[in-house]
Amino acid sequence: MSDTRPRVFHLITRLLKGGAEGVVLDIALGLEDYQFTVGCGASYDDDQLAHLHENGVDTEVFSLIRHYNPVTGVPAVLSVANYLQNHEFDIVHTHSTEAGIIGRFAASLAGVPNVVHTVHGVPFTDDRNTLLNRFVLGCERSAASRTDRILTNADVIADEYLERGIGSPEQYTTVYIGTDLETFQDAEPATDLPGSRPRVVMIGRLAEGKGFDILLDSVASMSHENLSVCLVGDGPLRESLAEQIRNRGLSDTVFLTGFRTDIPNVLAASDILVLPSFREGTPRVITEAMASGLPVVATDIAGIPEQVENGETGYLIPTGDPNALADRLEELLANSELRAQMGARGADRAKQFSTDAMLDDVAAAYDTLLKDPN
Incomplete structure (x- = not known):
């Protein structure tokens, strides 16, 4: 038939x-x-x-x-x-x-x-x-x-x-x-991520336009105590990013994990998602992070403001502004209660996605x- x-x-x-x-x-x-x-x-x-x-x-x-x-x-x-x-x-x-x-x-x-x-x-x-x-x-x-x-x-x-x-x-x-919300809501934390918590995570293809240099600039200006940053993904910028991390003296703070299939577990083992992109649509990874109960710091572009409520579920920052990114990250890293409040509101907001x-x-x-x- x-x-x-x-x-x-x-x-x-x-x-x-x-x-x-x-x-x-x-x-x-x-x-x-x-x-x-x-x-x-x-x-x-x-x-x-x-x-x-x-x-x-x-x-x-x-x-x-x-x-x-x-x-x-x-x-x-x-x-x-x-x-x-x-x-x-x-x-x-x-x-x-x-x-x-x-x-x-x-x-x-x-x-x-x-x-x-x-x-x-x-x-x-x-x-x-x-x-x-x-x-x-x-x-x-x-x-x-x-x-x-x-x-x-x-x-x-x-x-x-x-x-x-x-x-x-x-x-x-x-x-x-x-996004399959339940997959992220119920995930167990990954136990093999480098660095310690609190952990900032950026997930995506290592390619131009994602703002990796902005993130590295911001991390370089911050105190490195009690901070780890994981860049999860692979792509053409991997070798360049590895060199930049070494040259900036960030090898004990910023880690390239490579591509991973266990993103729900990675998010469950993290505390903040960052996405300083220059161009996006409505990134799925933001919804995944919100479903995981993480606050999000991302650029105020495209559909991201329809996901992230500024000051409620995370923070929106201008493109190309490492200082604004560093300020927001430092605020969240210093306040676990604020992270939990924003994460809870984000988990509720994720339901529409x-x-x-x-x-x-x-x-x-x-x-x-x-x-x-x-």
């Missing part, structure tokens, strides 16, 4: 182990009323592909989709369009900047009836080249005209896109990134298109 469920093709630039990838896997593995295929660019993690295959989800790798490589952009569009023409998908759902642009142009060429795009973070930031920002903005405006629904993980992101002339209000729907709520919202967007396309 043939499978009559609607067929949905997801396309993401890199299928690594980050927040956007987690959303794709949650949708592909969590919505049973649809058939999913997941496509990605040249950068991918074998474990992620294997996990999808083990759960009955087909995958396709497009080697011409590369992170900010305009040379391969047009051939990548043609490659994806050719694939879509040879497969009958009811919906194409794109993620991230490059795959979002390439995938939507390809879907238009292939005549796919319904196109959805999820904005995981605002790509126009002060730490990027002005010409690159303008180029991406032009591409986003053009791609929006080829999109039926644009899902943002925060209201403020939709507002910023509209202010920049990307799409129209009726295209936008806010879908908060979901559950995986089930996210899946319900995505399914509603799909169903609306399938019942009343365009």
Whole structure:
């Protein structure tokens, strides 16, 4: 008997182990009323592909989709369009900047009836080249005209896109990134983390734009007594960060743990989450930290203010301001009662960011298109 469920093709630039990838896997593995295929660019993690295959989800790798490589952009569009023409998908759902642009142009060429795009973070930031920002903005405006629904993980992101002339209000729907809250609420603390408590933790890919240098600057200005900082993750900046830590004399305070699969346990063994990013969407790791009862210190950008209530569940700071970060960290490190109060309020606030709520919202967007396309 043939499978009559609607067929949905997801396309993401890199299928690594980050927040956007987690959303794709949650949708592909969590919505049973649809058939999913997941496509990605040249950068991918074998474990992620294997996990999808083990759960009955087909995958396709497009080697011409590369992170900010305009040379391969047009051939990548043609490659994806050719694939879509040879497969009958009811919906194409794109993620991230490059795959979002390439995938939507390809879907238009292939005549796919319904196109959805999820904005995981605002790509126009002060730490990027002005010409690159303008180029991406032009591409986003053009791609929006080829999109039926644009899902943002925060209201403020939709507002910023509209202010920049990307799409129209009726295209936008806010879908908060979901988290399996119980996994974090019930986790046992990891016992093998370096350093002692109180422990500040930063979790994410070791890549540009996350503000690792800001964190190191702030830690260097603080008293190192009764403080440990764990940078959890892997990526292209690992060797550079290791050198910076050594050169600053922080080797007894700041530790690179590498990539870990036990994030709930890491958070349970920590006291503060920090995220001094220059660009984000609505980071899942913040919800995970709040569900774990941790206060959060993060930059006041994108969807983060919709997660972190400044002064209630943590603190919001300006981008690129190590002094503001150091001040807030010192305040929290000196006051365990304040940490506990903020953590408790954060755990309650995290309830609106559950995986089930996210899946319900995505399914509603799909169903609306399938019942009343365009």
